Amino acid sequence: MADPILQIRGLSKSFGALKATDAVSLDLVPGEIHALIGPNGAGKSTLIKQIVGELRHDAGSIRFEGQEIGTLDAPARARLGLARSFQVSSVMPEFTVLQNVALAVQGASGESFRFLRPALGDAALVDPARFHIAHAGLEGREAVPAADLSHGERRKLEIAMALALRPQAFLLDEPMAGMGPEGSRQLTAILSDLREEAPILLVEHDMDAVFALADRISVLVYGRIIATGTVDEIRANADVQSAYLGEDA
Amino acid sequence: MLRESWINAVLLAALVAVPLWALAAGEPFVITLATKVAIFALAGVGLNLALGLGGLISFGHAAFFGLGGYVAGILAWHEANAMPVTTLPFTIEGTNEMLAIWPVAMLVAGLAAALIGALSLRTSGVYFIMVTLAFAQMLYYFAISWPAYGGEDGLSFYVRNTFPGANTFDPIQFFAICLVLLAGALALSWAIRRSRFGLALMGARQNAQRVVSLGIRPFGIRLTAFVISGMITGLAGALYADLNRFVSPQMLSWHMSGEIMIFVILGGVGRLYGPIAGAGLFILLEHLLGGVSEYWQALLGLLLLVVVLFARGGLIGVLSKEARDG
Numbered sequence: 001m002a003d004p005i006l007q008i009r010g011l012s013k014s015f016g017a018l019k020a021t022d023a024v025s026l027d028l029v030p031g032e033i034h035a036l037i038g039p040n041g042a043g044k045s046t047l048i049k050q051i052v053g054e055l056r057h058d059a060g061s062i063r064f065e066g067q068e069i070g071t072l073d074a075p076a077r078a079r080l081g082l083a084r085s086f087q088v089s090s091v092m093p094e095f096t097v098l099q100n101v102a103l104a105v106q107g108a109s110g111e112s113f114r115f116l117r118p119a120l121g122d123a124a125l126v127d128p129a130r131f132h133i134a135h136a137g138l139e140g141r142e143a144v145p146a147a148d149l150s151h152g153e154r155r156k157l158e159i160a161m162a163l164a165l166r167p168q169a170f171l172l173d174e175p176m177a178g179m180g181p182e183g184s185r186q187l188t189a190i191l192s193d194l195r196e197e198a199p200i201l202l203v204e205h206d207m208d209a210v211f212a213l214a215d216r217i218s219v220l221v222y223g224r225i226i227a228t229g230t231v232d233e234i235r236a237n238a239d240v241q242s243a244y245l246g247e248d249a
Numbered sequence: 250m251l252r253e254s255w256i257n258a259v260l261l262a263a264l265v266a267v268p269l270w271a272l273a274a275g276e277p278f279v280i281t282l283a284t285k286v287a288i289f290a291l292a293g294v295g296l297n298l299a300l301g302l303g304g305l306i307s308f309g310h311a312a313f314f315g316l317g318g319y320v321a322g323i324l325a326w327h328e329a330n331a332m333p334v335t336t337l338p339f340t341i342e343g344t345n346e347m348l349a350i351w352p353v354a355m356l357v358a359g360l361a362a363a364l365i366g367a368l369s370l371r372t373s374g375v376y377f378i379m380v381t382l383a384f385a386q387m388l389y390y391f392a393i394s395w396p397a398y399g400g401e402d403g404l405s406f407y408v409r410n411t412f413p414g415a416n417t418f419d420p421i422q423f424f425a426i427c428l429v430l431l432a433g434a435l436a437l438s439w440a441i442r443r444s445r446f447g448l449a450l451m452g453a454r455q456n457a458q459r460v461v462s463l464g465i466r467p468f469g470i471r472l473t474a475f476v477i478s479g480m481i482t483g484l485a486g487a488l489y490a491d492l493n494r495f496v497s498p499q500m501l502s503w504h505m506s507g508e509i510m511i512f513v514i515l516g517g518v519g520r521l522y523g524p525i526a527g528a529g530l531f532i533l534l535e536h537l538l539g540g541v542s543e544y545w546q547a548l549l550g551l552l553l554l555v556v557v558l559f560a561r562g563g564l565i566g567v568l569s570k571e572a573r574d575g
Contacts, residue, residue, distance in 0.1 A: 052462065078464035086462075092455040095448075103452050106445050107463030112470060118443040125445070165463065 011060035038220035083167030093147040104164035136160035152183035293512035293524025295481030301519030304454030309381030315501030317486025322496035358483020366475035403497025517563025
């Protein structure tokens with residue numbers, strides 16, 4: 001297997017007596033969709049927050065493209081190319097689609113201290129933004145305020161913003177949440193293409209999507225990874241079945 | 250948006266037309282009122298950058314207004330008394346040149362904003378409001394207890410500061426100076442809200458966590474906005490001191506912070522021309538109702554309540570029938 005883009009070793013995090021993350025090791029290699037599944041409360045979101053730098057881990061290491069990033073803050077990790085989408089849609093509601101994505105392009109460029117030139121007259125922002133909007137399937141919706149988008153469109157906007165960071169890795173936290181079957185199907189196709197841009201660590205409850213998309217699956221239970229393998233291996237794993245799939249899927 | 254730009258044009262036209270009418274009609278007091286509107290609007294334009302674009306609810310902008318005022322007052326007082334401001338480490342003379350006073354006023358207000366902002370921006374919500382209030386009140390009590398420049402009684406200077414080629418004692422000429430500065434601040438504010446910086450600032454107001462995940466640190470963006478905001482309000486303070494030829498600790502008090510906030514909220518938070526509408530309405534009410542009853546501020550309070558409860562877009566929001574901020 002190719003060198004991992006993201007390499008997590010022995011990551012641990014406790015909240016008081018609760019071990020939310022218990023010696024988690026995980027790799028994300030180029031070109032793959034690595035799904036992270038587990039019952040509610042298993043610590044999936046806590047793990048994502050530690051990877052992006054929103055929470056500080058207690059022990060272990062997070063290496064990104066060979067570099068230890070455990071001491072960097074969240075904006076610095078984002079600029080290295082670690083793109084994240086949120087479990088609950090997280091966009092700038094008063095901004096239009098174009099403004100939202102332009103701000104993402106701007107974040108990646110690192111040039112926010114320009115005061116006089118109009119941002120939306122700046123081809124260096126607008127051209128990539130339009131490209132990513134089209135890529136995420138929102139063409140023609142550029143001028144619509146994000147607050148007026150449908151739920152599915154807002155998820156697509158998040159994808160466009162993640163794309164605009166020109167990421168080396170995507171961390172997508174339940175991108176299918178709240179989507180209807182048609183929306184899920186569309187998004188599954190988009191995500192399938194997305195792995196060519198950068199590998200995806202996918203936290204998802206929609207098992208149909210996970211089984212359709214994932215190259216590898218890791219199963220997190222009580223903060224601990226109990227199995228990692230291909231779709232077939234995970235389906236056949238007795239531990240996983242008793243811990244998770246048996247009761248949930 | 251088309252209607253809002255019409256309202257803006259009407260507001261600006263009124264701000265120019267009223268003093269011109271007053272000039273023709275021989276009503277210098279009305280010109281002074283219009284000058285007050287322009288200066289208060291300028292202070293509000295400053296606050297609106299922090300409050301409207303950045304969502305930073307500063308209840309301490311009197312600090313910058315008052316500092317600007319004291320800079321103008323102190324420099325003018327030293328000039329009038331032919332005493333240097335300081336001789337250590339080197340001699341700084343007083344001055345009565347507006348062109349010299351304004352940069353100093355903005356510099357002092359900007360430095361204060363950098364200091365206050367660096368500390369207060371580590372908090373948010375109610376705590377931010379309280380920390381900014383606390384800093385302004387510190388300056389207020391300092392001004393009261395420092396006898397060198399009049400303490401509680403304030404500081405008078407009898408000659409208005411000068412501007413090359415103008416007679417600043419002529420009300421209409423001083424008004425024109427204030428109006429040009431207001432227009433400049435509006436233009437800057439207009440450019441900023443469309444710029445990359447404005448995009449990041451408004452983005453951080455709407456969803457700071459998201460902005461962080463895009464690789465932008467809100468702290469530096471907000472601090473910069475707070476400093477620019479403080480500098481504009483400081484400039485307004487210097488003009489206000491010149492209008493009255495008097496500065497007092499009152500300019501630093503929380504009443505003043507509240508009034509600047511009222512200009513912004515009455516006119517419409519985040520609206521470019523909101524502070525003009527707000528300051529205009531405020532002065533109009535003060536002038537009309539103040540003559541009827543000294544309790545006119547109770548009515549102002551009621552009006553403010555109505556605006557906050559039923560018309561979040563303020564006066565401009567109501568007139569343009571468009572409730573969205575920004």
